[in-house]
Amino acid sequence: MSDPTVQPVPTSVVEQVDAADITLSNPRWAVLSLGANLGNRLETLQGAIDALEDTPGVRVKAVSPVYETEPWGVEPGSQPSYFNAVVRLRTTLPPDSLLERAHAVEEAFDRVRDERWGPRTLDVDIVAYAEIVSDDPVLTLPHPRAHLRAFVLIPWHDIDPGAELPGHGPVAGLLERIDSSGVTARPDLELRLPE
Ligand SMILES: Nc1ncnc2c1ncn2[C@@H]1O[C@H](COP(=O)(O)OP(=O)(O)OP(=O)(O)O)[C@@H](O)[C@H]1O
Numbered sequence: 001m002s003d004p005t006v007q008p009v010p011t012s013v014v015e016q017v018d019a020a021d022i023t024l025s026n027p028r029w030a031v032l033s034l035g036a037n038l039g040n041r042l043e044t045l046q047g048a049i050d051a052l053e054d055t056p057g058v059r060v061k062a063v064s065p066v067y068e069t070e071p072w073g074v075e076p077g078s079q080p081s082y083f084n085a086v087v088r089l090r091t092t093l094p095p096d097s098l099l100e101r102a103h104a105v106e107e108a109f110d111r112v113r114d115e116r117w118g119p120r121t122l123d124v125d126i127v128a129y130a131e132i133v134s135d136d137p138v139l140t141l142p143h144p145r146a147h148l149r150a151f152v153l154i155p156w157h158d159i160d161p162g163a164e165l166p167g168h169g170p171v172a173g174l175l176e177r178i179d180s181s182g183v184t185a186r187p188d189l190e191l192r193l194p195e
């Protein structure tokens with residue numbers, strides 16, 4: 001006879017698997033780009049780094065210097081400047097779970113998605129995830145515009161001078177081909193690697 005004190009778990013609960021809870025057995029590396037051009041930009045970038053570190057299955061291994069950058073892809077002078085940085089992670093989250101987590105961190109910092117390349121409190125993009133190359137529009141790897149963006153490649157090169165962007169080659173070589181003029185180091189500002 002079944003025990004009447006044991007309540008069955010509703011099927012809907014059993015089936016609700018949060019993608020960010022799925023893990024791989026071997027950690028992989030990933031590089032994320034962080035950007036902010038509204039609100040307290042430095043505080044937000046640090047908060048995003050700390051939130052990523054607080055994610056089960058994510059360890060932040062390196063944090064780049066901070067750059068102040070002209071908004072890319074929009075009319076000059078139409079938006080406030082960005083603070084940008086990149087982080088390098090080790091993660092047991094598969095790519096789709098990492099993207100889901102990136103979106104959750106953006107939302108925690110009140111990210112509003114209205115216009116493409118519009119101003120934002122926080123942008124978290126997956127620049128690269130291990131050597132994966134994919135043209136899936138939900139998660140394109142590497143990020144489809146990373147090879148064109150000095151605000152991504154300069155800080156990545158700072159923390160990993162030998163880095164390669166899968167499908168594109170060494171970051172150092174990509175940097176020789178793009179305009180880096182709108183990207184200014186801010187050595188007076190610092191982001192902390194979580195302990
Ligand atoms: N590598 C990636 N990293 C983050 N988002 C991606 C990636 N590839 C595809 N996407 C998709 O792009 C969608 C739009 O992302 P987002 O709003 O961050 O774009 P954006 O920051 O305005 O512009 P950009 O994509 O040029 O950085 C996301 O919902 C996501 O599904």
Ligand SMILES: Nc1nc2c(c(=O)[nH]1)N=C(CO)CN2
Nearest residue numbers: 035069070071072082117151
């Ligand atoms: N300077 C700068 N420009 C941008 C940035 C960014 O992070 N920095 N992000 C964008 C959309 O991801 C569009 N333009």
